[in-house]
Amino acid sequence: MTRLLQYLMVFFVFLAACSPRSEGPAEPVEPSGTLTFIHLNDTYRIDAVEEGRAGGFGRVVTIVRRLQQQGNDVRILHGGDFLFPSLESQLWQGEQIVDAFNFMDDIAPMYVVPGNHEFDRRSPEAVINAIRLSEFDWLGDNVRLLTGDEIIDQSMQTGFVLEAGGKKIGIFALTIHQDDGGNDRDYAPIDRDYVGIAEASIKRLEAENVDAIIGLTHLHLWTDKEIAKLKASHPRFLFIAGGHEHEPQHEAATEESAEIVKGASNARTIWQIDVSFPEDDGIPEIVTKRIKLDESVATDADYEILESRWRRKLLEKIPFLPARIGTAAVPLDAREVTIRNEESSWANFIVDQMRSAFGEPAADFAFVNSGTLRIDDYIAEDITFEDVGRTFGFSSYLRHLVLSGSDFKTVMEAGYRGVGPSKGYFPQISGFRVCVDRSQPDGGRIIQLQLPVESGWDDIEPDADYLVVAPDFLYRGGDGYDFSRARDVSRPGSELKYLVLDAIIRAQSAGQTIGEPVNPDDPRIAFVQEGRQTCFE
Numbered sequence: 001m002t003r004l005l006q007y008l009m010v011f012f013v014f015l016a017a018c019s020p021r022s023e024g025p026a027e028p029v030e031p032s033g034t035l036t037f038i039h040l041n042d043t044y045r046i047d048a049v050e051e052g053r054a055g056g057f058g059r060v061v062t063i064v065r066r067l068q069q070q071g072n073d074v075r076i077l078h079g080g081d082f083l084f085p086s087l088e089s090q091l092w093q094g095e096q097i098v099d100a101f102n103f104m105d106d107i108a109p110m111y112v113v114p115g116n117h118e119f120d121r122r123s124p125e126a127v128i129n130a131i132r133l134s135e136f137d138w139l140g141d142n143v144r145l146l147t148g149d150e151i152i153d154q155s156m157q158t159g160f161v162l163e164a165g166g167k168k169i170g171i172f173a174l175t176i177h178q179d180d181g182g183n184d185r186d187y188a189p190i191d192r193d194y195v196g197i198a199e200a201s202i203k204r205l206e207a208e209n210v211d212a213i214i215g216l217t218h219l220h221l222w223t224d225k226e227i228a229k230l231k232a233s234h235p236r237f238l239f240i241a242g243g244h245e246h247e248p249q250h251e252a253a254t255e256e257s258a259e260i261v262k263g264a265s266n267a268r269t270i271w272q273i274d275v276s277f278p279e280d281d282g283i284p285e286i287v288t289k290r291i292k293l294d295e296s297v298a299t300d301a302d303y304e305i306l307e308s309r310w311r312r313k314l315l316e317k318i319p320f321l322p323a324r325i326g327t328a329a330v331p332l333d334a335r336e337v338t339i340r341n342e343e344s345s346w347a348n349f350i351v352d353q354m355r356s357a358f359g360e361p362a363a364d365f366a367f368v369n370s371g372t373l374r375i376d377d378y379i380a381e382d383i384t385f386e387d388v389g390r391t392f393g394f395s396s397y398l399r400h401l402v403l404s405g406s407d408f409k410t411v412m413e414a415g416y417r418g419v420g421p422s423k424g425y426f427p428q429i430s431g432f433r434v435c436v437d438r439s440q441p442d443g444g445r446i447i448q449l450q451l452p453v454e455s456g457w458d459d460i461e462p463d464a465d466y467l468v469v470a471p472d473f474l475y476r477g478g479d480g481y482d483f484s485r486a487r488d489v490s491r492p493g494s495e496l497k498y499l500v501l502d503a504i505i506r507a508q509s510a511g512q513t514i515g516e517p518v519n520p521d522d523p524r525i526a527f528v529q530e531g532r533q534t535c536f537e
């Protein structure tokens, strides 16, 4: 043995001894034999959210290690949306998330389906780079990659089968089509026949004699519910682990329907699914458990090293990120659970800037899809560059246009369609107030749409013309909004991020604080309460 080799061996033994493990396995344990899936979806941050108190991969790793210590055979599922959008993704095109996923895959094998945000970029470079760096598996039964790079294109796997403890588990994976809010790219065509493709994949997996079948999806809940019905004729189809909704979803299994689970964005809530196989080769059973990742779950110490490495890189690129640019008058609520479901104090401030984006006269109305506002956190006391940077995961240019009162109301209906919470198309509004009845059919849910008048509030005039400011993304049909009846449409201009920065800095210079609490007695957005017809008298 050479001296160098001896030295290296000592060094590695030393490293192994020092390696910080928050909960490293001390003794090899007798495997419990339980196959456990940990499911997460819609994760944009490599660190935790809500001022570090919720979510984050560091807490996911702790849960995985804990289960492994009990002897469980753990696999990680991800229901899509991770490369974009985020502050870091604007610098590294999602490489930071791939690094985090590789870390988790090292601990327990990981399988992901791409969501709409993996295809945010019009050209394929980001996806090619991400797949090239990925050590985990990409699954997609209804998406083909046509990047021109053969190895990359073949990395999107269909009819995937994994083996665990002598059992074969088949996974079919489906992602969302552009007609439902996905991104249609030449390099990633997506087939919309979700149920048809699911059934074809299930039949192929059955022909391979798999013991259990799982759906890994990034679709609206109502589509997942349709797919889940395939269990009636395919009893080994056990559950769907999904994404796209940003708050937890659970549809219990029945004889005719597979169970559906979805977590909260940024791993604030994840799912544990234990699969047990009967002796007689019968239908496996599952037990699902919702796990809230809050301060009661420690962050894995090894993962923290990765996290702080990316933090250092971020601060090298943007050293002024922590600098204070303004002061919040009250803790401003910019969490997704708020911003995608109800009026938000941070969004009110933002959308109020939009009406004057094109000078005088200010527009009558403005609105923004809540999916544009990505920070998923509180903004309290100091407002920093980072708060603004994290709020806008992508550029949002605005348009100024004219709509009749009745056309404006029709446009706004798109914001309240569908079932399930936390839709990115849910609008944050300024210059008007709205009363929504979710029990009504799509397209007829706005019960009142009122604007301020001298004596209080009045209904919008169907035939009058109104000046409106809205994001170019929505004007072009994004998120299902239809502006085809708009007139006098401006070019896209006035980037929302800079408008907000400017307003904060102006307020700070004038010695003013930012924002005010949402007033429950005078809401902009209200929902019809049970047994009532309207929200506003």
Ligand SMILES: [Zn+2]
Residues within 6 Å of the ligand: 081, 115, 116, 117, 218, 243, 244
């Ligand atoms: Zn999505």
